[in-house]
Amino acid sequence: MSVPILAAQDLTKTYGRGPDRFDALKGVSLEIGRGDSVAIVGKSGSGKSTLMHILALLDTPGGGQVHVDGTDAKTLSGRRLNALRNTMFGFVFQQFFLNPGSSVLENVVLPLKIAGVGSRERRARGMAVLEQLELADKARNKAGNLSGGQKQRVVIARALINSPQVLFADEPTGNLDTATGRIVEDILFDLNSNHGITLITVTHDHDLAARFNRRLYIRDGLLINTDEEHAA
Amino acid sequence: MNPLEILKTAMANSFRSKLRTLLTILAIFVGAFTLTITNGLGTGISNYIDSQIAAVGSSNSFTVAKTDTSGNPASGPKKYDATTKVLAAGGRPGSTQLALGQADLDAIGAIPGITGVTPVTRLSPDFIQWNDHDKYQLSVSPLAGAQPQLAAGAPLDDSAAQPQLILPSSYVAPLGFADNSQAVGQDATIGITDATGIMHSITARITGIEQSALLGGGGAFINKSLSTALADAQGTGAPAASKSVWANVTASFAPSSAAQVNDMKGKLAAAGYTAQTLDDRIGTVKTVINGIIGVLDAFAVIALVAAGFGIVNTLLMSVQERTREIGLMKAMGMGSGSVFALFSTEAAFIGFLGSAIGSAAAIGLGTAVSGALARGPLSDLEGLHILAFAPGSVAGVILLVMAIAFIAGTLPAWRAARQNPIDALRYE
Numbered sequence: 001m002s003v004p005i006l007a008a009q010d011l012t013k014t015y016g017r018g019p020d021r022f023d024a025l026k027g028v029s030l031e032i033g034r035g036d037s038v039a040i041v042g043k044s045g046s047g048k049s050t051l052m053h054i055l056a057l058l059d060t061p062g063g064g065q066v067h068v069d070g071t072d073a074k075t076l077s078g079r080r081l082n083a084l085r086n087t088m089f090g091f092v093f094q095q096f097f098l099n100p101g102s103s104v105l106e107n108v109v110l111p112l113k114i115a116g117v118g119s120r121e122r123r124a125r126g127m128a129v130l131e132q133l134e135l136a137d138k139a140r141n142k143a144g145n146l147s148g149g150q151k152q153r154v155v156i157a158r159a160l161i162n163s164p165q166v167l168f169a170d171e172p173t174g175n176l177d178t179a180t181g182r183i184v185e186d187i188l189f190d191l192n193s194n195h196g197i198t199l200i201t202v203t204h205d206h207d208l209a210a211r212f213n214r215r216l217y218i219r220d221g222l223l224i225n226t227d228e229e230h231a232a
Numbered sequence: 233m234n235p236l237e238i239l240k241t242a243m244a245n246s247f248r249s250k251l252r253t254l255l256t257i258l259a260i261f262v263g264a265f266t267l268t269i270t271n272g273l274g275t276g277i278s279n280y281i282d283s284q285i286a287a288v289g290s291s292n293s294f295t296v297a298k299t300d301t302s303g304n305p306a307s308g309p310k311k312y313d314a315t316t317k318v319l320a321a322g323g324r325p326g327s328t329q330l331a332l333g334q335a336d337l338d339a340i341g342a343i344p345g346i347t348g349v350t351p352v353t354r355l356s357p358d359f360i361q362w363n364d365h366d367k368y369q370l371s372v373s374p375l376a377g378a379q380p381q382l383a384a385g386a387p388l389d390d391s392a393a394q395p396q397l398i399l400p401s402s403y404v405a406p407l408g409f410a411d412n413s414q415a416v417g418q419d420a421t422i423g424i425t426d427a428t429g430i431m432h433s434i435t436a437r438i439t440g441i442e443q444s445a446l447l448g449g450g451g452a453f454i455n456k457s458l459s460t461a462l463a464d465a466q467g468t469g470a471p472a473a474s475k476s477v478w479a480n481v482t483a484s485f486a487p488s489s490a491a492q493v494n495d496m497k498g499k500l501a502a503a504g505y506t507a508q509t510l511d512d513r514i515g516t517v518k519t520v521i522n523g524i525i526g527v528l529d530a531f532a533v534i535a536l537v538a539a540g541f542g543i544v545n546t547l548l549m550s551v552q553e554r555t556r557e558i559g560l561m562k563a564m565g566m567g568s569g570s571v572f573a574l575f576s577t578e579a580a581f582i583g584f585l586g587s588a589i590g591s592a593a594a595i596g597l598g599t600a601v602s603g604a605l606a607r608g609p610l611s612d613l614e615g616l617h618i619l620a621f622a623p624g625s626v627a628g629v630i631l632l633v634m635a636i637a638f639i640a641g642t643l644p645a646w647r648a649a650r651q652n653p654i655d656a657l658r659y660e
Contacts (some may be wrong), residue, residue, distance in 0.1 A: 053654050058654045081565075097657065110560075113237055
């Protein structure tokens with residue numbers, strides 16, 4: 001069996017101390033293979049977002065280890081960690097996190113700018129990825145003037161611009177109406193099945209979760225085997 | 233992110249909140265404007281004083297007198313020494329000054345670095361007259377090597393056999409000339425009384441007219457030939473002994489560094505002489521003016537420090553506003569160093585805008601006001617441009633303001649840089 005792209009052992013995470021202490025994760029272990037599509041499903045406060053943030057190396061676990069492609073994340077230097085976030089991972093957020101005052105193209109090429117890519121190449125690659133998501137005609141529009149579905153497509157374009165191996169999505173359809181949400185879902189699954197990008201999505205939407213290869217159910221900081229809500 | 237990209241992004245970011253940036257720039261503008269004006273005032277007045285000092289005498293010479301120690305209160309009367317001679321001196325009535333003789337001239341000339349020694353002869357001409365017009369009193373400047381600021385004509389020629397003089401512009405109309413240019417090239421008659429009371433007349437060519445000056449005593453400048461002629465006439469019939477004692481001598485030297493000048497001064501002091509350069513004699517004026525400019529500069533810097541807090545405030549608000557954006561950039565692999573550089577560059581850029589606009593406005597307004605003053609209220613002080621802007625000091629002001637802005641920007645930049653990406657993304 002090949003090395004899993006992401007592996008976690010006994011992850012714990014605690015917020016606050018004393019009477020305010022809250023254990024968000026109480027020992028989570030998992031492995032995600034290359035090209036897999038995984039849904040992390042749970043209710044609000046179950047620890048699902050915390051788990052994704054730790055897997056994406058945006059947050060550090062209180063205990064346990066995360067291995068990326070076989071390497072312990074703790075051993076990565078700041079520079080390597082930044083390079084990893086920049087080129088290996090892509091992020092799609094429920095709240096978009098677009099810069100409304102800048103143009104669509106500028107928003108999309110932000111990761112390239114951070115990586116220090118020259119402006120000519122940035123433009124070419126930015127236009128190519130916008131083309132792929134059928135947004136080329138909106139390149140010069142201000143990001144703040146787009147509809148919700150268009151914004152989420154811009155966010156996906158931004159996540160894809162560095163050809164990441166893993167795409168993290170946090171409630172990608174949470175702010176969209178059903179029809180638009182469906183389009184965004186289709187784009188994500190197309191990337192997974194036709195481009196081999198590993199897809200890890202946090203959601204509480206069971207219809208969306210049903211479309212994934214694997215579902216990880218999380219409750220009160222622990223992975224559980226079945227979807228109790230549905231099983232009940 | 234490469235440095236050029238950081239600069240471009242920081243510049244673009246500073247224009248995102250235009251009103252806030254504008255107000256900060258205005259605060260810096262006031263400080264930079266004041267600092268440039270006070271600097272210009274210093275430069276303008278220093279330039280004027282330099283030219284005025286050059287008009288009084290050469291900067292490459294000492295005025296040397298014998299060091300007199302009898303003035304010390306506790307020293308008591310001094311023993312008589314047959315070789316010491318004294319002269320009546322200015323100051324309080326009855327005061328005397330130790331005189332210099334030929335032996336002293338030789339001793340001073342022997343000091344290394346001194347190229348020439350000339351006694352300062354006090355000449356007291358009685359009058360000057362042109363073409364039978366009225367006679368006017370005249371005084372002549374005793375110091376050789378002066379470079380008066382000319383309103384017309386040419387400088388004196390010390391090697392010429394022809395007696396020459398330069399008159400202050402105040403003499404032009406009284407002597408009967410229509411204007412400065414008519415006076416230049418004319419021959420005037422100078423009357424001088426000798427020791428026995430006989431009046432001698434000496435004819436001298438007017439080569440130039442001096443602008444009215446701040447430090448000059450309103451006297452005429454004369455060349456060596458006229459000086460010798462006047463001294464000969466004045467000395468006619470005087471006892472030989474009085475011809476060979478002088479109160480002061482001028483010791484000239486090749487252009488030297490300050491250290492070399494001080495070295496020569498030290499050697500002269502060791503030999504019992506007090507030597508002063510023109511800067512020593514008149515430079516105190518400059519020190520006072522530099523002191524005043526320094527105080528004004530300090531006020532301008534206080535204004536800039538206040539503006540610095542404005543920058544801190546502006547940037548802290550920006551960091552607050554852009555918390556999610558910073559978090560996003562960090563999530564996408566932007567290093568803390570780059571985030572810090574981004575915000576401190578933005579601060580320095582705001583500082584640059586404020587100082588560049590402030591300095592430009594100060595130069596524009598200052599030049600106009602200075603010109604108007606030179607034509608109007610200050611027209612009596614010819615050659616004075618009260619505000620002069622040296623490119624070096626203006627660049628210095630801009631760099632200083634940018635440095636203050638950069639320092640002000642470090643606190644907000646540091647707060648931005650240390651943000652955890654996930655905390656920043658959660659921030660609502």
